[in-house]
Amino acid sequence: MSERTLYDKVWDRHAVKELPNGQTQLFVGLHLIHEVTSPQAFGMIEEKDLDVAYPDRTYATTDHIVPTHDLSRPFGDGQAEQMMQELEQNVKEYDIEFFDPDSGKQGIVHVIGPELGLTQPGMTIACGDSHTSTHGAFGNIGIGIGTSQIRDVLATQCIAMTKKDVRRIEWNGSLDTGVYAKDIVLKIIQELGVEGGIGYVYEYAGDTIEELGMEGRMSICNMSIEGGARAGYVNPDEKTYDWLEGREYAPTGDAWERAVEDWRSITSDPDAVYDDVVRFDADSLEPIVTWGINPGQSIGISETVPDPRDMESGDRATAEQALEHMDLEPGQMMKGVDVDVAFLGSCTNSRVSDLREAVRVIERMDGEVADGVRAFVVPGSQGVKRRAEEEGLDRVFESAGFGWRGAGCSMCLGMNPDQLEGRELCASSSNRNFIGRQGSKDGRTVLMSPAMVAAAAIEGEIVDVREVL
Amino acid sequence: MSEQVTPIRRIAGTAVPVRGDDIDTDRIVPARFLKEVTFDNMGEYAFYDARRSEDGSLNDHPFNHYTGANVLVVNENFGCGSSREHAPQALMRWGIEAVVGESFAEIFADNCTSLGVPTVTLPADDVEWIQDRVEEDPDVAVEVDVEDEEVRVGDRTFKADVDPQEREMLLQGIWDTTALMRSNMDLVEEVYERLPYTSGYEE
Numbered sequence: 001m002s003e004r005t006l007y008d009k010v011w012d013r014h015a016v017k018e019l020p021n022g023q024t025q026l027f028v029g030l031h032l033i034h035e036v037t038s039p040q041a042f043g044m045i046e047e048k049d050l051d052v053a054y055p056d057r058t059y060a061t062t063d064h065i066v067p068t069h070d071l072s073r074p075f076g077d078g079q080a081e082q083m084m085q086e087l088e089q090n091v092k093e094y095d096i097e098f099f100d101p102d103s104g105k106q107g108i109v110h111v112i113g114p115e116l117g118l119t120q121p122g123m124t125i126a127c128g129d130s131h132t133s134t135h136g137a138f139g140n141i142g143i144g145i146g147t148s149q150i151r152d153v154l155a156t157q158c159i160a161m162t163k164k165d166v167r168r169i170e171w172n173g174s175l176d177t178g179v180y181a182k183d184i185v186l187k188i189i190q191e192l193g194v195e196g197g198i199g200y201v202y203e204y205a206g207d208t209i210e211e212l213g214m215e216g217r218m219s220i221c222n223m224s225i226e227g228g229a230r231a232g233y234v235n236p237d238e239k240t241y242d243w244l245e246g247r248e249y250a251p252t253g254d255a256w257e258r259a260v261e262d263w264r265s266i267t268s269d270p271d272a273v274y275d276d277v278v279r280f281d282a283d284s285l286e287p288i289v290t291w292g293i294n295p296g297q298s299i300g301i302s303e304t305v306p307d308p309r310d311m312e313s314g315d316r317a318t319a320e321q322a323l324e325h326m327d328l329e330p331g332q333m334m335k336g337v338d339v340d341v342a343f344l345g346s347c348t349n350s351r352v353s354d355l356r357e358a359v360r361v362i363e364r365m366d367g368e369v370a371d372g373v374r375a376f377v378v379p380g381s382q383g384v385k386r387r388a389e390e391e392g393l394d395r396v397f398e399s400a401g402f403g404w405r406g407a408g409c410s411m412c413l414g415m416n417p418d419q420l421e422g423r424e425l426c427a428s429s430s431n432r433n434f435i436g437r438q439g440s441k442d443g444r445t446v447l448m449s450p451a452m453v454a455a456a457a458i459e460g461e462i463v464d465v466r467e468v469l
Numbered sequence: 470m471s472e473q474v475t476p477i478r479r480i481a482g483t484a485v486p487v488r489g490d491d492i493d494t495d496r497i498v499p500a501r502f503l504k505e506v507t508f509d510n511m512g513e514y515a516f517y518d519a520r521r522s523e524d525g526s527l528n529d530h531p532f533n534h535y536t537g538a539n540v541l542v543v544n545e546n547f548g549c550g551s552s553r554e555h556a557p558q559a560l561m562r563w564g565i566e567a568v569v570g571e572s573f574a575e576i577f578a579d580n581c582t583s584l585g586v587p588t589v590t591l592p593a594d595d596v597e598w599i600q601d602r603v604e605e606d607p608d609v610a611v612e613v614d615v616e617d618e619e620v621r622v623g624d625r626t627f628k629a630d631v632d633p634q635e636r637e638m639l640l641q642g643i644w645d646t647t648a649l650m651r652s653n654m655d656l657v658e659e660v661y662e663r664l665p666y667t668s669g670y671e672e
Contacts, residue, residue, distance in 0.1 A: 013664065016656050021637035025650050027660040029667070037553065039506040048647065053654070054661065065504060079504035086506050120666060130552040130576055144576055146554035147508075148583030148645075156650040157657060162634050194491055195546035198575055228546065230575050255670040262665055294491045294549070314490045314545055314593070321489070413500045413551075434495040434550060441499070441518040 002166035003273040006235055007201050009266045010141050014124045016158055023160040029123035029140075031058040031153045032109045033096070035065055036415070037128030039086040041150035042094075052094040054157040059118060060091050061099040063108045064415045068378050068405035071101050080416065094154075107381020107407040110134040110347040114218065115383050117247025121236040121263040126153055131347045131431065133224040136233030137217035138240055139267065141201070143231055164230065165275035167200040171208035173282035178466035180357070181216030182349060182429070182449040184208070185223040186288035186298050187280065194296040197229030200276070203268065204234050208282040214243040215353040222348045223431050226295040235267040287465055289334045290433045290447040292322030297433075298447070301464045304331050325435055326444050327423075334446065334462050339427045341420060342369070342457035343438070344402070345378030346412035346430035349450045352387050354429065355379065358454035359396045365468050369401035370460030376403030378410040378418070402457065414439020427456035476642035477585055477615060480567040484611040484622075485535035486542045486600035487516075493550035494577065498559045511555055512562030532563065535603075540611045542599050543570035548577025557581045567613040569620055569629070571596050582635045585644050587615050590630045595620075599627070615639050 016025040065080040091098040099105040113119040121139035135142035224232030307330035308319035379385040411418040412430040419439025433445035502514040520530040
């Protein structure tokens, strides 16, 4: 088992007691809830006549079902309206702070946590959403939980968990222009597999990771779960503290000094022991795109779609199904594949730096969205949206023919009106290319970086963004 | 003060094989069905799209044919993707009481345990043998033994693995962890008081 890693230190701080079944009762320092996975949990505590134990440690927002173009109430979708009303009632009844669309702070739960300074190093963070791993970019344990576990957190502020192994994933070297954090995490999943992280928490380290800004680190931690790892983190450093300082819920004054001192103490020790170490070289990394129906089925933009006949039996069956669904042939390149939709958003890539990079591509290409392509941008939060508008990014998007929307999860999972239709192929900055993920059971998703999405929108086909930058 | 619940030692019945690695939670329950505020109707949505042809008619998906089965037999990394408890809820409400497979995504397995649905792992060859056997004879008797960590199919017995903590929870009947953890609220309060950030790092 690992020793003296950040994971070990944070785990020890939050361990309440060993339970009779061998699991650990772990205190949850920050609990985030949204409209989709929480109503059933509130129902469960009501059924048991329990109260919320620590309402001051839970914060709510709405992201999955909110429309991104018309927020007038009631929502056009009756079910979405009902989910929203349930959340409104629950936060009121249990005295939970709620960042609703009128607050100016609403957005994707994994975008607003860090943005508001709620997400801090050294915490345990839980949310009924698998992408809670995102928060680990700040040096904490972020864990996605199911609804029964949300019930546990509401009733006890704890979850019952078994400690995982720690795998250190080290990246060294410099990223080429046009290659991003998204490509790093897609490469990790390509190499280690979508199930490779089961039983592990990932520590991302090395000079490449240290060079990245906080938003890039969030993109990487975000997709830990796509590689099977429940959580992923980066040790906090000066960039982490600089990014957090001054944010609404971050400590101030002397408390800030004490916080930073505390955060320095929870980083992995130089002689920390890991259960596994994997190393990657950033110098040779190129833009990565998926060709299949899970995030591990990907290739470099200069490579060709693999032949299922070259694979082992389990992988072969999934690959054959993937090629049939995607309508692709072994040996072809992804470069040049026509796109119908370009989606720039999601908890993976909807932050200001993502939008800035997309704008840089649009300006460099000096073009407009290709005929027949639906392209739109969904900022991760109302805060991101305001910031982007202050910088004039919205005007670049709109004049190039991109839709500029309100904040939410949107077409990452198609629970609001933003959905693929029929067999449309979407160049997407999101995290999952599962069959049916973007709202149409026949729809096709190709995952890539935000810059690659912008370039594909303008060209009308998948391109190598390095050629335009 | 933990609640009185029934331990789960063995589940006997018949099986339904669903083949394929990395079957994700979007396939188990498409996201559009997550807009219901209760789990009551989830059983109807299990594999909803996968069970239908392009014209909307039911296809040859196993969930259309093995009605009455209570043991699901799957391959690698089953339940990957989102944390939605709707996925195991849908399977459970369809009638599944145990899942046997090569491996499971973690959150999915946790969610199953929360519902008292065992997730039991076997080597790939054994899983494929069971899937073949059930396809030949859908009525073959299948038993998942959590206590002895075995899966029995007809007259064959396979050694299986159950996560030790999950096994304890099922055998002790304490997979509902709320009551268990509520008995330690004094210790929870100590941790809350001790953590520097719960007071905003104020002294």
